Each structure stands twice: as C-alpha cells, then as structure tokens.
Amino acid sequence: MLTETSADRAALDFISDMADQVSMPEVYHSVRNLIEDSGSSITDFVDVIRNDSSLSVKLSRITHSSYFGFPRRAEDLYQAISLIGIMQLHDLILNSLSLRTFSSVPHQIFNPEAFWIYSINCGIAARTIAQHSQIIPINPYFTYGLLHEIGHAAMFIREPELSLEVLEQGEKSIQQQLDKERELFGFAYTDVGAALIRQWRLPDIYQQVVSCHLQVEQADEAHILAVRVVHLAHHVCQTDMPMDIEEIIEAHKNAEPQLQKLPDNIVEIIKKEIESNTDTVLDMLWPSGAPKSTSSNYLSSL
Secondary structure, three states: OOOOOHHHHHHHHHHHOOHHHHOOOHHHHHHHHHHHOOOOOHHHHHHHHHOOHHHHHHHHHHHOOOOOOOOOOOOOHHHHHHHHOHHHHHHHHHHHHHHHHHHOOOOOOEOHHHHHHHHHHHHHHHHHHHHHOOOOOOHHHHHHHHHOOHHHHHHHHHOHHHHHHHHOOOOOOHHHHHHHHHHHHOOOHHHHHHHHHHHOOOOHHHHHHHHHOOOHHHOOHHHHHHHHHHHHHHHHHHOOOHHHHHHHHHHHHHHOHHHHHOOOOHHHHHHHHHHHHHHHHHHHHOOOOOOOOOOOOOEOOO
C-alpha cells in the first residue's frame, strides 16, 4: 500500500481545483456502480450505456475490431457487452471516456491528440509485452499503458507554462525532470496521475501503475507484474537507444519469471504493432467532433 506524502496531498489539491475539467462523465460512474452491484444484469448496463449514443457507437466499433481480439461481431449493444465481458467493458469504456474528457479541454500549448497518440503507443506496447509473456487477460494492459502518463495531461492543462519549463530542460534524465517538477509544483506527474486515478475511483492497480512505473521497486507485490510491464512499455516508447532498453528488459526478465517468456526481438515486435495499429485504435477511441491535429508532438508550441 502506497503511503500518502505531502506531494500526494498537494497533487490531490491540484486535481481538486480542476475537478470540473477532468471529471469522468456520469455514464462512467453509473457503469462503475453497476459493476459493484452483484445484482446487476447485462440489461442494466445496456440501459445505462444506450443513453450515451457516442459511447454506444464506440463500443460497437471496438467489438468489430480485430485489434482487441473479440471472436465474433456483435449485432447490438446487448451482444457487444456479452461478448466483451463486464471487466473488459470497464476498461474499454475507461479508454474511450479518458480521451473524451481530455480532448474537450481548451488548450494552447498542450496538443491532446498527439498526447493520446503517444499514450496509445504505450498501450499497444504494454499489451504486446503482456501477450508475449502469456499474461491473461491482455487487454487491461492496453489501458494501463494508455493511462500511465495521464498526470502530464492534467499538468499541461492547468499549468502549461510551468510544465513546458520542465521539458525545456532538454537532455536531463527522467529523475532530473521529476526533481524539476517537484521544485516547481511541489509534486511530480506521477503524483498528479495517482490523484486523478483516486478521483476517478479506479481499482488500486491503476494507481500503482501510474505511481510506480518509473520506480518499480515501490510497487506492491500484488501489482508489480503490471508495473513492470508498463515500465518496459514506457521505456520502449521513450528511447531510441537499443542498448539501454535491452538492459532494462534483461533486468526485468531476471526479476520476474513471467517476463522470461519474452522473445529476444520483442522491441521489434512492439514497434511493428505500433506502426500497424496506432491509427486504427486512435480512430476507434477519438471523440466525435474533437479537433484533429497533424502534429506528432503533444506540445503544440514546440
């Protein structure tokens, strides 16, 4: 269990002050309430989701996609939910609504579409690592990778100039960037992401992934495998230095028997998966009517 620190409390205040901007739509909370109610039925989920026409359409498109690996097409919302399963339904709704929540926020420096392209890349990387490690189920790992840097999105929306100042440090190490964030804000993006996860009332594993993906040793034993997978995905998507990532992969293989199943060419496999699937997944999840961008950098001013 992660112990609350002064940085955690400061990050929670930061998120609370922008709650109206980053709160999940009511449909998400309704679905969560149904998940927690042992007496709920698929029909109850259908009745809730049907009221959100955009979400209904996206769920249908997701079940028709080859990427998420559902065995057959769904003819209606009831069949879609039956096919997906309740817990995967939660993750797929979370994916879609996260993009909707942040894509609608006015921005000057922050480019939400480019940020989500990067986040989707990390989701694909995490899911691919899980798949080739024979971890079941694999689709939640897409969500873990997708959301692991959500704190950066919140920071750029609320304090874009200060957030930009951190990234303008150039060739600084990740630790130096975190130290700079703590100097300027009193917390790091991992703290903000964890605060947002708490506000959204997500299961503990999400907070662990968001909080610990840079410092795996701080994760609880129950969730350390997911944190290791996202740590690897993060570094694959962040570095162009094969020697560095090979060392990281080898260290995780030595520490986690499940990851010893990864093939030697896992980085090449991940990059091919990203190249083949990023546009398709973005098209499935990107909110209708949200502005599109041709930039590949989530800092619009750079």
